[in-house]
Amino acid sequence: MNTTQLRKLGVSDLCIGAAIEGIQRAVQEDALRGREIKKLISSVLAEPSDFVAHPYFGRLAREIIEHANFTRPAPIEYQVWGREIDAACHAQMRQSCALPMAVGAAIMPDAHLGYGLPIGGVLALENAVVPYAVGVDIACRMKLSILDIPTTELDANFYRFKNALDKGTRFGIGSVHERPQQHAVMDADWTVSRVTRENRDKAWKQLGTSGSGNHFVEFGRLTLEQRDEQLGLEKGEYVALLSHSGSRGTGASVCDTYSNIARALLPRQYVDFGRLAWLDLDSEAGQEYWAAMTLMGKYAAANHDVIHRLVSLIVGGKIIAGVENHHNFAWIENHNGRDVVVHRKGATPAGEGVLGVIPGSMADPAFVVRGKGNPASLNSASHGAGRRMSRTAAREKYSWRAVQRDLENKGVRVLSAGADEVPYAYKNILDVMQDQQDLVETVARFDPLIVKMSDDGRAED
Numbered sequence: 001m002n003t004t005q006l007r008k009l010g011v012s013d014l015c016i017g018a019a020i021e022g023i024q025r026a027v028q029e030d031a032l033r034g035r036e037i038k039k040l041i042s043s044v045l046a047e048p049s050d051f052v053a054h055p056y057f058g059r060l061a062r063e064i065i066e067h068a069n070f071t072r073p074a075p076i077e078y079q080v081w082g083r084e085i086d087a088a089c090h091a092q093m094r095q096s097c098a099l100p101m102a103v104g105a106a107i108m109p110d111a112h113l114g115y116g117l118p119i120g121g122v123l124a125l126e127n128a129v130v131p132y133a134v135g136v137d138i139a140c141r142m143k144l145s146i147l148d149i150p151t152t153e154l155d156a157n158f159y160r161f162k163n164a165l166d167k168g169t170r171f172g173i174g175s176v177h178e179r180p181q182q183h184a185v186m187d188a189d190w191t192v193s194r195v196t197r198e199n200r201d202k203a204w205k206q207l208g209t210s211g212s213g214n215h216f217v218e219f220g221r222l223t224l225e226q227r228d229e230q231l232g233l234e235k236g237e238y239v240a241l242l243s244h245s246g247s248r249g250t251g252a253s254v255c256d257t258y259s260n261i262a263r264a265l266l267p268r269q270y271v272d273f274g275r276l277a278w279l280d281l282d283s284e285a286g287q288e289y290w291a292a293m294t295l296m297g298k299y300a301a302a303n304h305d306v307i308h309r310l311v312s313l314i315v316g317g318k319i320i321a322g323v324e325n326h327h328n329f330a331w332i333e334n335h336n337g338r339d340v341v342v343h344r345k346g347a348t349p350a351g352e353g354v355l356g357v358i359p360g361s362m363a364d365p366a367f368v369v370r371g372k373g374n375p376a377s378l379n380s381a382s383h384g385a386g387r388r389m390s391r392t393a394a395r396e397k398y399s400w401r402a403v404q405r406d407l408e409n410k411g412v413r414v415l416s417a418g419a420d421e422v423p424y425a426y427k428n429i430l431d432v433m434q435d436q437q438d439l440v441e442t443v444a445r446f447d448p449l450i451v452k453m454s455d456d457g458r459a460e461d
Helices: 003-009 013-028 034-046 058-069 087-096 152-156 158-168 194-206 248-264 268-276 284-315 391-397 400-409 429-434
Strands: 102-112 119-125 141-147 216-224 236-245 319-326 329-335 338-345 347-349 355-358 366-371 380-382 413-416 440-453
Touching (some): 013 058, 034 058, 102 338, 141 355, 152 158, 158 284, 248 284, 284 319, 355 440, 366 429
Parallel strands (some): 413 440
Antiparallel strands (some): 119 338, 141 319
């Protein structure tokens, strides 16, 4: 009997493996033949409890009983921030909250559709990690450096800053530096998993580069309304360098590799979870992924270190202060008295007193923020403005050159970018910040003036 015939008999897809195993054993031992097997399986389906000890179909009977008695735990509730979150995004969040080990969840005001967990989703699990709830671009992060250059230079000497961005950065899928850059992260243990070991050389070539999509490096004016002790800066205006990038192709390979392993290990009752497949942290695969994810966090931070070192050196400025933070990562944190794995996919850590950067778009401000440690959001905030329009829709609606000229008239010079990243494709960052006043307080405002992004029209890697 084949799979189609078994389905016609009424055997569930979840039990077909057990049925085929029983048929093969019965045939090998010449114990049963075609019609007898069909009749016996029908009997097992009708009264499985009578066959739990059957030499050939006992496993099938036990699995039928197990699946008949199985009930998924009720999904947990999730907290919502924001006014512009579509139905598909909520649907992804509801499915994420149905994971059997879910213990806490929230959705940030910049949320939009992603893979598995929505971008802007926060999910706490007990002793498990979901690669796609971390994200493809593991440890994508923000870094802002404040320089000792007078702000008058931004207007008076545009080519000084353009030259620094053009020469100090590399963008796009597969982009590399002509000579591999140096950083201590390349001396770390890259043998923690096969995928990191095999991708080490590629990662080194891509060190200090940015991907496609919404990754950027830009100069702008930082405004601090009062002295800030954490930053160690007085009230005033400063030249600042802001970047957004992650762990490049190696991070994507880590995500895909371990998500595929997780999907292969999904219990049959949960096969519909797909990209929400999880790894038990006590398993070998779970430990490998965690080590690889942690390494990708260090690598992403190193990418930004190299970018800021190169650009600040070329522009001729000294870094006097800075802020940086991950998103697309998982942390083991204590919430409600127990240690849980908190996934922040496109969400910024916002524990009490924790500094972070939340960007808008190429034409809108970014904000240096200080977390308020709101337990309802699992100490999280948005990671940006969030998309309100898909990349395809933006490319179809807008002419990049027309947008570029309009931005220049408004004082923002964009050296390169794609039409999929036009400001109108994003939510209003001021609305987003208004919607999360209970999550963060604003420390400073950064207004972009000279922006560089990839112009290859590809999604971020």
